[in-house]
Amino acid sequence: MISRVALPVLALAALCAARVCSAGEVVCFSPGEGKTCSQSSLQHVQFKAVVTEFIDPQQTTIGHSISRLMWREVLESISDLKDSGVILAYDARDQLRTMLEGRDYQTVLQRDYHNAAIRVANELGAQMTVWGAVLEHDGTLHVEPYLTLLPKGNDRWTKLQLQVEGSGSSPLSAEIANQRLSFAPLQTDRAHLFQHNWLTRCRLSAGCPEGIDVRNAPGNEAPVIGHVPVGSIVAGRDMHEQWVAIDRAGIDTATDTSAGAPGTGADSGPGYINVYHLEVVAPAVHVLSKAVRLRAQPSSNAAVLDVSAPAGATLETRGVQRAADDRLWYNVEVRGARGWVPPETVQRDYSFPVVHFIAGVYRYAGKDYGRAIQEFQRFIERGENTEDNVTLATAYQYLAASKVASGGTDGIMAARNAMNDLQQASRQTPYDPSVYVMSSLIRLGTMSDAKGALMDLRRSLDLDSQNPTAITLLTSLSSIAEAHRTDAPLYGEDPRVFKAEVTSLRDRQNTQ
């Protein structure tokens, strides 16, 4: 079952598909057709991202399709997550232009990049903006995604907060500093990007008794040439803005053939389905931590086959089916045997690796730390040779924070794992003070390693004596040391030694 919170996004997406989504309109996915996009969208959804159209300086129009594909994948990555949503923004009726003081939205993004993305997200009340640029050269597409995070005030989702001995009711915190990220460009061609299998769905309030409309051309005004049943898989061949081109073979044309039956002369080209009626079928899934037994049918009650998919295996999907409980089961093949695996046992891949990162941030913000760990790990696996050092360091910091936050029954082990991730982060960005602040905090909060913690804090202040998070942590530790009146060890250290170290750091700070 797709969560109730996610439903408004989908339902309103369908609402948009039913009316004419002319170019120049921002899709707010908010109740009421007349609502403008300068108003907040998904107002009752706590955590949301906005996907904007990709900058397309060569005016190829492919940016429209890429943003919609990205939007669908992000939506699918969080469809089970409470209080989360995704907005797809594109300019129409000049609403964004008005919001941006008369300037063209693409030009503004192209000039101001993250600053413009922040303005768009602020206007739409979102915490993240997913955007990008696409360049084409001799048939090769270079799709460059960017992500802008907008933590506000006391938002905790870019922070790790730990209740530390002596800190009273105020937890100490470290922040994941990089909030403007560039992702490795995806080099691909149209065919590779858009030749997906899609699963049809119906989100129209009136239902889809005839199935999903297939049109003669990409556009709501184009004649309907037939229908595809809800829940069936269609093979996508290409995309034109929000329209997915599919083969006409297999389309039920019995209900309306006035626009031409399949295979008849000029009408033998592709049919078109609005992407709002489609879900991307993952081309492959990865088995999570335990081996999973295949079932004969997509149901928990179906017979268990004598075949297991081993943990960590990557399996090509042969099909998908939504079960009665609305969960999406995957049909896979293991050693020649076909069977079904449920969604909670596998992790799906996305066309854009950045979607793993985005999904990880959503999960971290939603305190679903187990899935956050999976998404960041998968992002790192896919990107360790391609992503830039800053992006990888940020992923490692989120991974570490997720592990510490998940804690579980063995907090020390989780903290040690997290420290390994932070070491990876510091290898990627050895001059970034924020990595060392987080490391210091974890050493104090979960490992009672005062010596290591102060060494990390010293390192961060060496790199930037004015780093606000490091100074805040130092000030807190100074207060804690002052207030500690007993001879009992403080974070595993003699309290006098600890106090002397903190004082030395403070004195040095004051002289700078």
Added chain:
Amino acid sequence: MLSALLACTAAVGECVLSGEVMHNGNPVPGAEILEDLNSGPVSLGQTNLEGQFRVNPSPVPPRWSKAILLVRMAGFDQLTMGAPPGIDRCPKLTETTLALSGSPTAGASTTGTNLFVAPYQLSGSSASQEEIDRFNATLILAIYNKVTAFRSQLEQSTSGPLPEMGVMPLTAKVSFTDPEGVRAVGAQVNALGVITGLAERAGAAGTPQSVRLSSEFRVIPRYPAYQEYHIQISDDLPGPAIDPVAISERLQDLWGKRATIALLVRALSVASDAHDKAQQQVVRSWIIALRGKLGPDETHLARELDGLKADVESELRK
């Protein structure tokens, strides 16, 4: 100021519009020429390396008094012009020299903070001149994207915005193997930096092919505490295609970081001359932010930044 020098001639059966797009006397390669027939702009073609174009616009529709033509180039204001019908209703321009009003948006910085890209020299290639022109025009777009994205990313951690940077083609002839010549030309045009490069197709017929690439970024502004470590990046791109976007991806970090260093060297020089402590403090934050993005293999850049950081902190203590 972006200007377009346009001329229109009509041939039997088709309209031909040719001209040249200029900026401050320099040709603008890669600018796109479009027509708008009321259903949205449609691309007609791009300017070549000399900023020249030759396109085939549609005849001016009946009852229209003029056609609408556009010139677009990343970083510049869009140029919109009316072209009345001439022979066979082909659009023609009454003014052969057109000047844009308004300030350029980014491609040409208003503060003189432009990077210049010398057209890459391609050898061992059977590419036509047109392909080479297209390569160099796309390269400028790609570099602009990379540099702007990096600057925007960096601004999250700085106490003041970084100046806009533009990316311009360098029209003066320079040789990749003549660094002093590059530097002299860069200083003449008040460049922040000059990017030069060589691309050579390697691999005999029947063997796996690759493109051997050498690129350099030279920081042009001078400052006593700044010592540039000379870096030449050599790389082999797999496959026979010389793809400017792939090249820019390989070099995005270098260009973004070097461009920022050039920017802060110039800013530091200005702030130091003016004894402007507030600005020196801002530049310090740029240095810290940039250094925080460096990777483990960038010790040379870290040393350059450490030198600048020590200098500005010393200035701030005075």
